[in-house]
Amino acid sequence: MKIALFVTCLVDTMVPQVARATAVLLQRLGHEVVVPPGQSCCGQMHVNTGYRREAVPIVANHVRAFAGAEAIVAPSGSCVASIHHQQAAVARRAGAHALADEAAALAERTYELSQFLVDVLGVTDVGAYYPHRVTYHPTCHSLRMLRVGDRPVQLLRAVRGLDLVELPAADQCCGFGGTFAVKNAETSTAMLADKMANVLSTHAEVCTAGDASCLLHIGGGLSRLRSGTRTVHLAEILASTEEAVTPHQSTAPSLSHPTTPAAAP
Incomplete structure (x- = not known):
């Protein structure tokens, strides 16, 4: 299967090793992975902070970037939830009904990583x-x-x-x-x-x-x-595999001078 990887803007900016790991995993399972170059934000942060109209061109860009993809996989439940529950609604509210229909169709082919592995590929090991x-x-x-x-x-x-x-x-x-x-x-x-x-x-x-x-x-x-x-x-x-263990990366930000948080357990 040819899989389009939706990297997400946060992963791309902060923890790109997560996108690499997703691609390595899917390729190891025998699938071709492509990264559409036009992809950007899904629009979630705009919608969640009230900028719904401003999110419409972002939704349009996302739909263009992944048009024709057989399956889209993202290592993010948050972004995939936005694609499923926000993109079409935002476009329809703005009167962009054709875009809303395209976004809804794209959402049907978009999966969070664990969903794709278990439900689509049928694997747990x-x-x-x-x-x-x-x-x-x-x-x-x-x-x-x-x-x-x-x-x-x-x-x-x-x-x-x-x-x-x-x-x-x-x-x-x-x-x-x-x-x-x-x-x-x-x-x-x-x-x-x-x-x-x-x-x-x-x-x-x-x-x-x-x-x-x-x-x-x-x-x-x-x-x-x-x-x-x-x-x-x-x-x-x-x-990670026994033959080539993925480097033990932490997704905590690098802090040269750690400080005590305001409230600790």
Whole structure:
């Protein structure tokens, strides 16, 4: 199958190794991966902050970039949820009905990584090897909007060498929420403190998830605590093999002078 990789703007800017891992994984499973050069933002951050009209040309660009793709895969539940639940609605509200129809059709061929692996390819064992103690955080958009359910957990359970430990209160938000973390910093920090406390209670080496945004938020907090627990995207774990282990990257931002957060677990 020829798969179009939607890198997402955050992954491209902050953690490009996640996109590389996604491509490596899909190629290892026998598929051709292409990266359409015209792709950019999906428009989620504009819609979520009230700039719906400004999001219309962004939606149009996304539809153009991926037109004709047999399947589109993204390592982001958040962006895929936006494609499914926002793009067509935003275009239709602006009176761009032809664009809305195109966006809706494109959404039907767009998948979050774990959805694509389990539901489309029908695999849970991707041949991965990752000898670490890992806990999984189900991100809000993947959990509540895409309803990926236990698909990521099925994939993690099949990884050789991986010790998967359940995260207490896993369904609780980490506090990121895009601009929510900026506009409601104190609330966001309190929510992050709860999430970090639950992650650390598992004694996991790694906290994983399907969204780089949440991992950057959690990873930033854990790094400031000097906890030793890292955040690693699900795609990076699934791309790791015994023969060629993916470098143990952390999705926490690099901090040369870590500081103590306002609220710690």
